[in-house]
Amino acid sequence: DVKVTQSSRYLVKRTGEKVFLECVQDMDHENMFWYRQDPGLGLRLIYFSYDVKMKEKGDIPEGYSVSREKKERFSLILESASTNQTSMYLCASRRRGQAREKLFFGSGTQLSVL
Amino acid sequence: RKEVEQDPGPFNVPEGATVAFNCTYSNSASQSFFWYRQDCRKEPKLLMSVYSSGNEDGRFTAQLNRASQYISLLIRDSKLSDSATYLCVVPRGGTYKYIFGTGTRLKVLA
Numbered sequence: 001d002v003k004v005t006q007s008s009r010y011l012v013k014r015t016g017e018k019v020f021l022e023c024v025q026d027m028d029h030e031n032m033f034w035y036r037q038d039p040g041l042g043l044r045l046i047y048f049s050y051d052v053k054m055k056e057k058g059d060i061p062e063g064y065s066v067s068r069e070k071k072e073r074f075s076l077i078l079e080s081a082s083t084n085q086t087s088m089y090l091c092a093s094r095r096r097g098q099a100r101e102k103l104f105f106g107s108g109t110q111l112s113v114l
Numbered sequence: 115r116k117e118v119e120q121d122p123g124p125f126n127v128p129e130g131a132t133v134a135f136n137c138t139y140s141n142s143a144s145q146s147f148f149w150y151r152q153d154c155r156k157e158p159k160l161l162m163s164v165y166s167s168g169n170e171d172g173r174f175t176a177q178l179n180r181a182s183q184y185i186s187l188l189i190r191d192s193k194l195s196d197s198a199t200y201l202c203v204v205p206r207g208g209t210y211k212y213i214f215g216t217g218t219r220l221k222v223l224a
Contacts, residue, residue: 031210042201043158043214050210058211090157100146100165100205103212105157 003027006091006106013113019078021109023091030096032074033103034058034066036087043090049074050096081113115140118204120215127192128223134188135218137202147185148203149176152217158201162187192222 007022025032030051035043035058045058049068063085067075074093078085091106119138127133139147146165150158162169164185168177175188189196202215 040216042216045211048210056210088155102148102160102163103203105159108155108157110155
C-alpha cells in the first residue's frame with residue numbers, strides 16, 4: 001500500500017511565523033499535491049508538483065510556497081502565517097499523468113494560527 | 115453551477131438500511147470518477163473508482179449516469195462503521211486537477 005506521511009498531525013503557530021509542512025511518500029510517485037480543507041468549501045488545491053523541482057500553482061497559492069528537492073518529499077511553506085490559514089492541510093500523491101489515477105492522501109495536518 | 119455538487123446531508127439511517135446518494139457533475143467530457151470516504155478529522159480514503167457504467171464492491175455499488183451527469187453511491191445493509199462523509203471526486207480531463215464535492219454526511223444509527 002502507498003504510504004503518504006505528513007510530519008505533524010497538529011500544529012499551533014503564531015501570526016507572522018514561517019511554517020513548514022512536510023510530506024513524504026514511499027511509492028515513487030511523480031505527482032504530489034497540497035490541499036487545504038475547510039468546512040463547507042471542500043478540498044482546494046494550493047500547489048501541485050509533477051516531478052522533482054517542478055511545481056504549478058493551484059487554485060489558492062497566495063501566501064504559500066512549495067519545495068520539491070527530492071521525489072519523495074514535498075514541502076509546503078507558509079511564509080508569514082495568518083489566521084485565515086488556519087485549516088486542515090492534506091498532502092496527496094499519485095502516479096504520473098492520467099486522470100484515471102487515484103489520489104493517496106496523508107493523514108493531514110490541522111494547523112491553527114493564533 | 116458548481117462543477118461537482120453533493121447533498122451535504124446528514125442522511126440519518128438505521129442499521130441495516132439501504133441508503134443512496136448522488137453526485138452531479140457539470141463537465142460532460144468527464145471520464146472517470148471516484149468516491150472517497152472521510153472520517154471526522156481524518157484523511158480521505160478511496161472507496162471506489164468508476165470508469166464506465168458502474169462498479170460494485172461488497173455492500174457498495176457506484177453507478178454512473180452519463181445522460182443525466184451524475185454518479186450515485188448505494189450502500190446496502192448499513193453498518194455503524196459506515197458513518198462518515200462521502201466525497202465525490204471528478205478529475206478535470208486534460209489537467210492534473212481533481213474537483214472535490216463538499217461531501218455527503220452519513221450517520222448510521224443503532
